[in-house]
Amino acid sequence: MADLSIKIGHTTFKNPIFVASGTFGYGTDNPELVDVSNIGAIVTKSITLNPREGNPPPRIVETPSGMINSIGLANIGVEKYISELLPIYEVMDTPIIMNIAGSSITEYIDVMKKVEAVSSNIVGYEINISCPNVKEGGMEFGVDCEMTEKLTRELRNFTDRLLIMKLSPNVTDITAIAKSSENGGADAVSAINTVVGMSIDHKTKKSNIYTTYGGLSGPAIKPVGLACVHKVFNAVKIPIIGIGGMVSSHDVIEYILAGSCAVQIGTANYRDPGIAEKILNDLNDYLDEQNLNSITSLIGAVKTYV
Amino acid sequence: MKIEQAIVLRNEQIAHGIWRMSLVAPDVASAYVGPGQFISLLTDDSWDHLVRRPMSIAKINEDEVDIIYKIFGDVTDHFTKKCPGDSMNILGPLGNVFTDYNSEFAEPILIGGGVGLAPILNLYDACEKAVMIIGARSADEHFLNHKPDNSVYLTTDDGTAGIEGNVLTALKNMNLSENTILFACGPEPMLIAIQNYADEYNIRAQLSVESYMGCGVGLCQGCVIERQNGQVMKHSYHEKYSLVCLDGPVYECDEIIFG
Numbered sequence: 001m002a003d004l005s006i007k008i009g010h011t012t013f014k015n016p017i018f019v020a021s022g023t024f025g026y027g028t029d030n031p032e033l034v035d036v037s038n039i040g041a042i043v044t045k046s047i048t049l050n051p052r053e054g055n056p057p058p059r060i061v062e063t064p065s066g067m068i069n070s071i072g073l074a075n076i077g078v079e080k081y082i083s084e085l086l087p088i089y090e091v092m093d094t095p096i097i098m099n100i101a102g103s104s105i106t107e108y109i110d111v112m113k114k115v116e117a118v119s120s121n122i123v124g125y126e127i128n129i130s131c132p133n134v135k136e137g138g139m140e141f142g143v144d145c146e147m148t149e150k151l152t153r154e155l156r157n158f159t160d161r162l163l164i165m166k167l168s169p170n171v172t173d174i175t176a177i178a179k180s181s182e183n184g185g186a187d188a189v190s191a192i193n194t195v196v197g198m199s200i201d202h203k204t205k206k207s208n209i210y211t212t213y214g215g216l217s218g219p220a221i222k223p224v225g226l227a228c229v230h231k232v233f234n235a236v237k238i239p240i241i242g243i244g245g246m247v248s249s250h251d252v253i254e255y256i257l258a259g260s261c262a263v264q265i266g267t268a269n270y271r272d273p274g275i276a277e278k279i280l281n282d283l284n285d286y287l288d289e290q291n292l293n294s295i296t297s298l299i300g301a302v303k304t305y306v
Numbered sequence: 307m308k309i310e311q312a313i314v315l316r317n318e319q320i321a322h323g324i325w326r327m328s329l330v331a332p333d334v335a336s337a338y339v340g341p342g343q344f345i346s347l348l349t350d351d352s353w354d355h356l357v358r359r360p361m362s363i364a365k366i367n368e369d370e371v372d373i374i375y376k377i378f379g380d381v382t383d384h385f386t387k388k389c390p391g392d393s394m395n396i397l398g399p400l401g402n403v404f405t406d407y408n409s410e411f412a413e414p415i416l417i418g419g420g421v422g423l424a425p426i427l428n429l430y431d432a433c434e435k436a437v438m439i440i441g442a443r444s445a446d447e448h449f450l451n452h453k454p455d456n457s458v459y460l461t462t463d464d465g466t467a468g469i470e471g472n473v474l475t476a477l478k479n480m481n482l483s484e485n486t487i488l489f490a491c492g493p494e495p496m497l498i499a500i501q502n503y504a505d506e507y508n509i510r511a512q513l514s515v516e517s518y519m520g521c522g523v524g525l526c527q528g529c530v531i532e533r534q535n536g537q538v539m540k541h542s543y544h545e546k547y548s549l550v551c552l553d554g555p556v557y558e559c560d561e562i563i564f565g
Contacts, residue, residue, distance in 0.1 A: 045527075
């Protein structure tokens, strides 16, 4: 059996199949449907300084091979995360990556400082600078190189844990933001967050999402994600965690070939919360069939024409 | 809750645009708690339609699970093509249940509108005694008979079967007591009318609400309904919204606010 372990920064993960923020709650739900001990890492739902109610409904709509969501960063806030969830994570086998969202550099820092001030076994932070659905979702950082670098650098001062910047595809040049993250001292980038989308009901003439625009996810955005990962792979040296519409081990292999060293399964969890484990098993079978000992040789190994 | 490859036993049209499907689903059936619960179905193995469709359980009989569905779009149209022996990927049972319908002195009145009839039929089977009102636009959308002697009342908007009018027309003609409890499922305007009526006459009512769901198990946080102040429930982050998939789909009528 192949060795699926991977290293990002100084942290080793037992396998490269993670679950994406916002698609797996806080990793403590649905024990009947999923054995989380087999998942490479759980990226928990975005946490902000204060609890957030989230957006009014409708928040979700299916689109061709995808869906649009506009949840609005509904979350319990950092205090509850610390008091209620960190103790649970202490006794879980699965590495936890905490996703943080904020509306100012100070807010991101305040959240991180609070978590750093207590003892916990979380392995790192994914910084959401790319939520398209709320004003406070950090998008002003995710589209601006200077702001991204500044935020990354500031946060770097407060943690030795993994620091991952989550990139938005809703920018002119994703490689520029990736470089800013690298320059600021990020250990890795994750790409991509959802793609801005809209859905209209032609019968009622109404928007299907309360906030008009939402984040498109699912297989519909896989080609967008692959292109972003490949571009970023050619632009930076830090590892890339691929995200965007993966539903099978074949999709995962494509993301690795594009340049990912690990991946996050997102929307597919909604359909089957146990799917990451199945994808992991299939990935193992694939590597065995290919006589490969690890995924390392596949990272960024896509054969292109030019 | 389980994910199971259920086998289609029957799938037939029972009224205009309304179908009933019976599935053999021993895992889901064995975890069933009571009327009000639902299952969530996939169209097929492809990811063209990736979101599961929640459907109320209309009946559970040993390892059989029945749903009643209305042809509404591509997905439900696809459901009608399923033949006996085909498999359907289902997740369930999900959600909470109607309560107190068999309590001592309880006088339940069950109200179903349109395809919202499914959980109401299921509840009717579980009630030791109950009055049931079923509303539709026209006679061809009904698949039961108007039998006032048996406490089953049909209504139609066009008067082609049962009482002319809607379910409220029928309800307003009934003798209500302090022990009356309304149990309702149907289109939102119907539920709002019942909520207002229950409030006006100080009657207890439990409403089963519909919501667009991304997952059915609390992960996506998509299926929220606004709650009335001070009603903190288990599955939601704060006080404003409740997750229909976990806290619901059945709510006391004074717990929620329709959009």
